[in-house]
Amino acid sequence: MNLSIAEENHIKSIYKLQEGDAVVTTNALAYELDTKPASVTDMAKKLKEKKLIEYEKYKGITLSADGRKAALQIVRRHRLWECFLVDKLSFSWEEVHELAEELEHVRSEKLTNRLSEFLGNPVIDPHGDPIPDANGKLAKPRPQTSLDQANAKRLVVTAVSDQSTALLAFLNAKGIKLGTQLEIVAHYEYDNSIEIKVKGQPAITISEQVAKNIMVRPV
Amino acid sequence: MNLSIAEENHIKSIYKLQEGDAVVTTNALAYELDTKPASVTDMAKKLKEKKLIEYEKYKGITLSADGRKAALQIVRRHRLWECFLVDKLSFSWEEVHELAEELEHVRSEKLTNRLSEFLGNPVIDPHGDPIPDANGKLAKPRPQTSLDQANAKRLVVTAVSDQSTALLAFLNAKGIKLGTQLEIVAHYEYDNSIEIKVKGQPAITISEQVAKNIMVRPV
DNA sequence: TTTATTATTTAGATTTGTCTAAATAATATT
DNA sequence: AATATTATTTAGACAAATCTAAATAATAAA
DSSP: OOOOHHHHHHHHHHHHHHGGGOOBOHHHHHHHTTSOHHHHHHHHHHHHHTTSEEEOTTSOEEEOHHHHHHHHHHHHHHHHHHHIIIIITOOOGGGHHHHHHHHTTOOOHHHHHHHHHHTTOOSBOTTSOBOOOTTSOOOOOOSOEEGGGOOSSEEEEEEESOOOHHHHHHHHHTTOOTTOEEEEEEEETTTTEEEEEETTSOOEEEEHHHHTTEEEEEO | OOOOHHHHHHHHHHHHHHGGGOOBOHHHHHHHTTSOHHHHHHHHHHHHHTTSEEEOTTSOEEEOHHHHHHHHHHHHHHHHHHHIIIIITOOOTTTHHHHHHHHTTOOOHHHHHHHHHHTTOOSBOTTSOBOOOTTSOOOOOOSOEEGGGOOSSEEEEEEESOOOHHHHHHHHHTTOOTTOEEEEEEEEGGGTEEEEEETTSOOEEEEHHHHTTEEEEEO
């Protein structure tokens, strides 16, 4: 199956929005892809034709088995390139997404597998997201919650769920990155803020809004 | 200037065919790009509009200063990726061209420069072709001739000018690659063949046709 | 220098991926 | 349940990159 870049991007976004089982809505997909609902409908017809999605008019979209397989390949390539950019070319955390967005479309299994090997077959990418293996198998993610819902006091940052440049840059400025250890000092209900302390730095206060996007696990 | 992949491919091929100064012909460019002359004419109009080429109806094509600059950027990216694939991912000589053909279209100066640095700022690629630096400057290639015109008896392979998969695979099978040292045993005029001996291997006979595409310098 | 051949361009069509505006279906509200 | 709102699809258009077939220009041959 030879997919165009546009097709790959749609498959990837459907995968992202589906989160397990949920049906993906035309509007949501259009928003995610920064395009128009009418365009999504067009593409849905094509992808249904290719048997990559299940789709009935007005009923939303889900990936077929083949579609899921394709999506995992794309995600694998994306996350491996992110590893490469961060580990080997010293890009920072928040810079790599856009570049990986382009590199992921070089569809060569041999290249992908050699790259993986070169990187030491990593199982999570710089954002903490798991990397599918050559068969599309995902390592089960370690138990993690968003920072605003964490119980434990001592935590490690494992991922950032919102990949907006703004947030990533903000965190970077605060000295927070993947693997950063932090402590919850206090959680103020009355103004929805959380006071945290990053190892070796003065305590800072962040909003629950931001904390929602920071994934952590107990250390 | 934001170029599409199709535009970049045209610019690159014009650069390749131009070889210094020569005017590039519509037909030659169509052949090189595996497309039709009519399509080349269409693209020529567009590239002229963008001031990347000089072009007058029926008069052929040459790169403008801007066009040459763009071409060198593309060539730089192509050759750096080839280095990466061979040096870091252990691809063989003849496998890398097609992959680099895709990777070269990721247009990020930062990525390109980081990649170069990561590779130790190489000045020639695995085919022996010089890599333009960040300013588009080409290291002057060392004195080399094609194997069929070599005077010296002991030679090193520095490049292969025809990058067809068939030829590269053929050479690989014969144990000839970049840096291979060989000796000319005899040059038979009457059947246009050359007998050569690769270090540590029995002598073999190749046609002048093939020898024309193997670049060598005296060792 | 005519004529034949080859090279190049034009005209018009096609495919892919997108869009806007209008029509229709699904859902929510009164 | 009738109506209003929102979501989705259809119809028709457009731009990019390509193609084929026909027309025209340049070059080679007679």
